[in-house]
Amino acid sequence: MIASVHLPRIKPISTRKSSILCVLDVGASKVVCLIAKLIPAEPSDLLRGRTHRTRILGIGHQRSRGIKGGVVVDMDEAEAAIRLAVDAAERMAKAQVESVIVANHGGRLGSAYFHARVPVTRSVSENDIHRVLEATSLRTAQQGRAILHSLPTGFNLDGAGGIRDPKGMMGEALGADLHVVSADAAALSNLLLAVERCHLSIEAVVATPYASGLAVLVDDEAVLGATVLDLGGGSVSLGVFRDGKLMHGDAFAVGGKHITMDIARGLNTRLADAERLKTLYGSAISSPSDDRETLTIPQVGDDGDGAIHISKSQLTRIIRPRVEEILELARDRLKAAGFPPTAGGRIVLTGGASQLTGLPEAARRIMGGQIRVGRPLGVQGMPESAKSPGFSASVGLLVYPQFSNVEYFEPSRSSGGGEARPAGYFGRVGRWIKESF
Numbered sequence: 214m215i216a217s218v219h220l221p222r223i224k225p226i227s228t229r230k231s232s233i234l235c236v237l238d239v240g241a242s243k244v245v246c247l248i249a250k251l252i253p254a255e256p257s258d259l260l261r262g263r264t265h266r267t268r269i270l271g272i273g274h275q276r277s278r279g280i281k282g283g284v285v286v287d288m289d290e291a292e293a294a295i296r297l298a299v300d301a302a303e304r305m306a307k308a309q310v311e312s313v314i315v316a317n318h319g320g321r322l323g324s325a326y327f328h329a330r331v332p333v334t335r336s337v338s339e340n341d342i343h344r345v346l347e348a349t350s351l352r353t354a355q356q357g358r359a360i361l362h363s364l365p366t367g368f369n370l371d372g373a374g375g376i377r378d379p380k381g382m383m384g385e386a387l388g389a390d391l392h393v394v395s396a397d398a399a400a401l402s403n404l405l406l407a408v409e410r411c412h413l414s415i416e417a418v419v420a421t422p423y424a425s426g427l428a429v430l431v432d433d434e435a436v437l438g439a440t441v442l443d444l445g446g447g448s449v450s451l452g453v454f455r456d457g458k459l460m461h462g463d464a465f466a467v468g469g470k471h472i473t474m475d476i477a478r479g480l481n482t483r484l485a486d487a488e489r490l491k492t493l494y495g496s497a498i499s500s501p502s503d504d505r506e507t508l509t510i511p512q513v514g515d516d517g518d519g520a521i522h523i524s525k526s527q528l529t530r531i532i533r534p535r536v537e538e539i540l541e542l543a544r545d546r547l548k549a550a551g552f553p554p555t556a557g558g559r560i561v562l563t564g565g566a567s568q569l570t571g572l573p574e575a576a577r578r579i580m581g582g583q584i585r586v587g588r589p590l591g592v593q594g595m596p597e598s599a600k601s602p603g604f605s606a607s608v609g610l611l612v613y614p615q616f617s618n619v620e621y622f623e624p625s626r627s628s629g630g631g632e633a634r635p636a637g638y639f640g641r642v643g644r645w646i647k648e649s650f
Contacts, residue, residue: 232265235302236610237295237313237413239404241281241447241470242565244294245274245607246302248310249592251614267611269594271306273298282447282466283319283421285403292410299411312414314610317361318421318448320400322464324550326366330388337370337379341387346621349391359401361420362394363621364458391621394420394462417617421445422452422462424609427616429563429587429602430454439559440552441587442543442576443606444566446470449539450606453552458619461552465542469566472535479531480510480523491569496529497536498571503529536572540579558582565603 238245251265275297279290299310329348333341350363368376370384379387405415425443426435435454443450446469453461472495477487494508503526512519547553554560560582562572573584588600589608 233270233308234611234614235299235310235313236316236607237299237408238316238607238610239280239291239295239407240277240316240318240445240606241283241468242277242445243274243603244277244280244298245272245604246295246298246310246313247272247607247611248302248306248308249594249611251611265615267592267608269592270308271302271304272596272599273301273303273305274599275301277446279407280447282468283317283445283464284400285407288403288407288410291404291407295407295411299413310413312416313408314417314419314613315405315408315415316421316424316606316610317396317401317404317418318445318450318606319464319466320359320396320404322361322394322396322420322422322450322462324461324463325393325395327391327393328388329391330386333384333387335383337382337384337387339380342368342380342389345387345389346391349389350621355395357398358395359398359418360393360395361418362392362423362459362462364392364394364619365621366390366392366458366460392458392460394423394459396420417613419610419613420450420452420462421464421606422450423459424607424613425450425563425587425605426452426454426459426561426609427612428589428605428609429561431590432457434559434561437559439561440547440554441561441563442567444468444539444562444564444572445606446565449543449564451543451547453547453550461547461550463546463550465546467535467539467542469564469569471539472532472566472569475531475535476528480521480528481512482510483513486511490528491532494525494528495532496525496570497533497575499526499529499533532569533575536569536575537579540576544580554580554582556581560584561587563587563602563605565601567602 279287
């Protein structure tokens with residue numbers, strides 16, 4: 214069995230300097246590479262926790278190959294698709310890529326919470342905060358799992374919870390809660406190997422629901438509470454945000470490609486034709502006019518003379534059960550994790566499959582709450598074709614470095630050589646307290 218894996222962590226970005234950043238999103242339907250320039254933000258943005266503004270310099274995207282459900286199934290095919298996407302972005306940006314931030318879609322993504330307490334003498338010091346977070350993080354190692362994010366969610370002092378900054382407070386026992394997002398080490402290792410075979414180093418790995426939430430949620434949604442459903446081609450990722458922090462992450466391997474496969478099998482047509490039918494005419498809900506609208510369906514192996522004609526309602530009857538299955542799976546997994554959708558809750562749908570007609574209405578019926586489709590926000594220079602929900606996770610990877618300093622990792626775990634991060638632990642905790650609350 215593969216031992217627990219500790220991944221590289223991105224270095225803090227100076228709030229006073231511009232920086233060039235490259236991200237890579239390897240999904241089941243497409244591979245996206247973005248090269249962007251991070252420009253120091255205006256004072257109004259700093260008050261909202263944003264340290265930089267993002268301007269796209271280059272974009273490349275290719276049809277994904279060798280990926281199924283967010284997991285590499287053909288190394289050579291995956292490497293070829295990544296190379297093509299990176300090359301297109303480099304040509305547009307007129308820059309060479311050396312390192313990337315990578316999105317992780319699959320590998321049995323999951324969340325876990327850990328708690329620890331340490332004794333303190335009279336008032337809480339920075340060293341006490343360090344000791345309790347270190348004690349919490351020591352419990353997170355799991356065989357066969359790679360830790361993607363370790364997010365402190367709060368402190369408690371002598372049993373009194375909800376403390377944001379315990380420094381200087383009086384007490385005898387300091388506790389801390391840590392939210393850990395992890396994935397299967399084997400699946401993640403193969404994804405990173407495909408990237409490294411393209412002669413690219415990896416700065417960080419980000420869970421897809423975290424990246425998507427950073428891209429599509431407005432500030433009030435993240436604080437008041439929202440659930441992000443990223444409906445990709447091969448998987449659906451779930452992210453629950455509360456008080457401006459990621460509180461839960463999950464994923465399951467059913468997505469838009471399964472809808473396409475259902476259409477191809479149900480109508481005996483080619484996958485390319487099934488995808489076109491889904492995109493142009495597909496719907497998750499019925500309409501009174503569906504019975505009167507006729508579609509021409511080419512058959513597998515025919516040269517065009519053997520096409521059949523069906524009503525649009527027949528296509529909807531094929532699509533609707535799979536959409537309902539996906540939404541019910543999401544609802545049940547959220548409920549099992551202790552974050553059930555509520556009538557007044559907010560759910561943001563994003564990802565390429567979220568553009569299916571009628572999906573918000575189906576989600577409102579099955580999951581309840583307020584539903585909207587989320588598109589990537591706050592990025593300049595994106596072409597019109599890339600401003601769709603299908604690029605949310607990719608854009609979120611560009612936003613992630615501005616929030617990476619809220620995470621806690623032991624200095625010895627931050628790099629393969631065991632060296633401490635230059636910024637120092639106490640500096641990271643200070644920024645976390647200032648920017649998160």
